[in-house]
Structure formats: C-alpha cells, structure tokens
Amino acid sequence: MSRVGDLGGRLYRGEVSFNFVGRQRLWYTISGLILLISVVALLTRGLNFSEEFKGGSSFQFPANSSTSQGAIAQVVNSAGGGQATVQHLTGRTSQWVVQTASLVPDVTTQVASAISSAFHIPVNQISVSFVGATWGGQITTKAIEALIAFLIVIVIYLTIAFDWKMAIAAFVALLHDIVITVGVYALVGFPVAPATVIGLLTILGYSLYDTVVVFDKVRENTAGLLTTTRSTYSEAANLALNQTLVRSINTSLTALLPVASILFIGGALLGTGTLNDLSLVLFVGMLSGTYSSIFIATPVLADLKEREPQYKELAIRVKRRAAGGRAAQRTAATVTTPGGAATAVTTATATPVRTDAGT
Structure with a gap:
C-alpha cells in the first residue's frame, strides 16, 4: 500500500489525527486577515470589469x-x-x-x-x-440575481437535508470563498468577464460539494453521541474531518491539475480569452473552496453545536470520565505502604485449576 493510502487508512481509523477543530482560532485568524485584505482591496482598487460589463x-x-x-x-x-x-x-x-x-x-x-x-x-x-453599457449592466444584474438565488436554494436544501446549523456553516464557507475570490481579482487586477461569473458559480458548487461530504460524515459520527461519553461533538466532528481529509485533498488536486493546465499552458499558447478567464476564476476559487471546506465549515459547525445545552452537558461528562480514568490509572500504578514508601502494584491473573471428579 502506498504511503498516502496508508495515511488515509490510519486517519479513517483514528490512529492519526490532525486537530483541525481544536485550532479553530488559528484558522479564523488566518481567514480574517485574508478577508480583511480582500475587502480593503475591493474598496480601494475596485474590480477591473471587462468591456462586456462597462461598455x-x-x-x-x-x-x-x-x-x-x-x-x-x-x-x-x-x-x-x-x-x-x-x-x-x-x-x-x-x-x-x-x-x-x-x-x-x-x-x-x-x-x-x-x-x-x-x-x-x-x-x-x-x-x-x-x-453598450446597458448590456453590461444587465449581465451584472442577472449575475447578482443568480448568486442570491443560488445561496437561498442551498441554505433551504441543507436545512432540509441536514439541519439549519449545518446550513449556516456551509453558508459562511461559501461567503468566505466569494469574498476571497473577488478580493484576489481586485488585488491583482484580473479582468472580470462574463466567463468569470460562470466560473464563480461553478466553484461555489464545487466548494459546497466538498463541504457536504464532510458534513455527511459528521452526521454519521455524531448519531447517538448524546447517549455515550466516548467523545464530545467537536471531537467527533474532527474525526469525520480527518476521515475525509485524504479524499478531499485527492479530489481537489484532481480538479486543479486540468484547470492549471488550461490556465498556464493554454494561456501561454492561446493568450487571454474566454477560456483563460474561466480557468483563472476556477483555479483561485477551488483553492479557496478546499481551504474553507477543511478549516472553516466544520470548525464553525462545531462551535455552533457546542453552544447547545445537551452538547455542553456531554462535554462535561466526557471531561469527568477522562479525569476519572486518569485518576484510576494513577491509583492503580502506586500504593503507599504503612512505612510511607510507595510500592508499585502488580496485578496477577489467577489461572483456574480444573478438578475432574472420579479420575
């Protein structure tokens, strides 16, 4: 088995785990800085609209x-x-x-x-x-309407298929991707063409697909969680994220490679054009979407769920169980003799002796 395949199996079984959910403050800080730069670039530099938009x-x-x-x-x-x-x-x-x-x-x-x-x-x-500028204005209006309709339909669907907190977490991740992608265009000065709008809607669907896969695993891992004390909601969500991590990375790389080929190789041979505009927004958006599905969506979901009273109580029970287990281990490890010396306790297992009557 390859190293990547072995790592995927170990992640799935929980033998190896990256604490994505537990370090949500770090991811929020990184995303906050990127979002701040994107918003400032958008307000100060603006977008470089192509001829189709501004006429x-x-x-x-x-x-x-x-x-x-x-x-x-x-x-x-x-x-x-x-x-x-x-x-x-x-x-x-x-x-x-x-x-x-x-x-x-x-x-x-x-x-x-x-x-x-x-x-x-x-x-x-x-x-x-x-x-004409009128035609460009119509494109802009239709693009905004399509984006709003897309977000509304997605929130309704996720609320029905999962629950409203998962819908909110996915919505936050989508807004994260939109702002960062638009901010990169404003910062670098990439031209915004009609193909850019098409690509933007495409990457939102791609990012949502990756997020839904993780959420489905989270729902599976957290089913019946309240009846046990094996883990908190955040720990179960983090396990789901690790179990789907290799799959998410492989899917993203598989999608990015052909897009990068079109963008860099095709752009060098064919020059700028509709194909280049489309591949550019796909490349930027897919990178942002992969990041948000791993570092933003699930941590936001865990934060929202941990605020619920039943999951707060579960976290307390899990903590007490962990503390009790550690105390029992310490007690079993040493015992104090009458003279005050600590003596290690060795547990012996008695082997039953079978006696057969009449032999």
Whole structure:
C-alpha cells in the first residue's frame, strides 16, 4: 500500500489525527486577515470589469515589429479615443486589443484610420466592435440575481437535508470563498468577464460539494453521541474531518491539475480569452473552496453545536470520565505502604485449576 493510502487508512481509523477543530482560532485568524485584505482591496482598487460589463469600443488588429503598447495608446488618444487599455494577445497569431470608452461612429472611424496609417495595417484587418453599457449592466444584474438565488436554494436544501446549523456553516464557507475570490481579482487586477461569473458559480458548487461530504460524515459520527461519553461533538466532528481529509485533498488536486493546465499552458499558447478567464476564476476559487471546506465549515459547525445545552452537558461528562480514568490509572500504578514508601502494584491473573471428579 502506498504511503498516502496508508495515511488515509490510519486517519479513517483514528490512529492519526490532525486537530483541525481544536485550532479553530488559528484558522479564523488566518481567514480574517485574508478577508480583511480582500475587502480593503475591493474598496480601494475596485474590480477591473471587462468591456462586456462597462461598455465601450474595441479595436483588434495584427501585431508587428513596429507597434508597441505605449505607441498604440498615444495614437488612439491623439485620434480622439481618449485613454485606452492596450493588451497583447499571444497564440497562433499575435494580436493587439485596444479598449476605449464608448465612441461615436465618426470618432471610431478616425481611431481606426489613425491605427492603420501609424502602423501600416490595412483597415480591413482592424476589427472594430462596440458593447453598450446597458448590456453590461444587465449581465451584472442577472449575475447578482443568480448568486442570491443560488445561496437561498442551498441554505433551504441543507436545512432540509441536514439541519439549519449545518446550513449556516456551509453558508459562511461559501461567503468566505466569494469574498476571497473577488478580493484576489481586485488585488491583482484580473479582468472580470462574463466567463468569470460562470466560473464563480461553478466553484461555489464545487466548494459546497466538498463541504457536504464532510458534513455527511459528521452526521454519521455524531448519531447517538448524546447517549455515550466516548467523545464530545467537536471531537467527533474532527474525526469525520480527518476521515475525509485524504479524499478531499485527492479530489481537489484532481480538479486543479486540468484547470492549471488550461490556465498556464493554454494561456501561454492561446493568450487571454474566454477560456483563460474561466480557468483563472476556477483555479483561485477551488483553492479557496478546499481551504474553507477543511478549516472553516466544520470548525464553525462545531462551535455552533457546542453552544447547545445537551452538547455542553456531554462535554462535561466526557471531561469527568477522562479525569476519572486518569485518576484510576494513577491509583492503580502506586500504593503507599504503612512505612510511607510507595510500592508499585502488580496485578496477577489467577489461572483456574480444573478438578475432574472420579479420575
């Protein structure tokens, strides 16, 4: 058996255990710092919305040795196009993409003519497109509506399938993933395109799937827990998390590898585009989702459950049992003789002697 497989078996049997739930303050502190950075970046830098969201004019044309990003921006500005965003797309063909604010038809023609004459590019090789701000606003509105509907449906489903505290813990983990993913986009300046919204909804489903698997094991481990004193709710939840840990990591790595291939290898060959936008948000979101399903969702659930009176009483009974067991072990280990000396006690097992009558 491989080392990973052996570790998974030992984790499942409880022979090895990582105390994720018991160190929830550490995970909350780490997540709090990341969330703070994300919120500050979002408020100060904002999101870099693509042309589809904010509207504007776009000019795309082949790149040659006589063009440069600064020169293109200067030519567009001089022709009346204003401040422009210039991107270099690499792939099978090298292309320049220039995005400006919404331009009237006359100014659009002037900009295209200026690019053609400045860089010796035929006008018919300059692709001009226009996206209205109204359409971009509709995309934003529909995306927010879809996100709200998704969260509401998920909370209702988890409340019915599990209980409302598990629904709250999963909801907190989902919000955690949303804020961090959006914050990374604001901090780094990644462009937010329609494909980004699609990817965001996809990673929320992926993160929720991983969380539900852990919660299902938690429910199995805590069934009938109140009738025993073998462990507290937090200990049972931590055992469930360890039992599904290797599975969660393997699932995450299996999903991240093809996404990383699309993002890094495909992006280098094909350049930026819809595929790159989608793989980027999937990569960032899957990392955040894996983290939240392990370090956030289950610790939050355990905190909520430990507040219930029956689980508080269970924790007291488990503590008393553990203290009594340790005291009994100490008492059995040594005994004080009349002279005051401590003598170790050896327990002997008597072997019964069988007597057969009539032999």
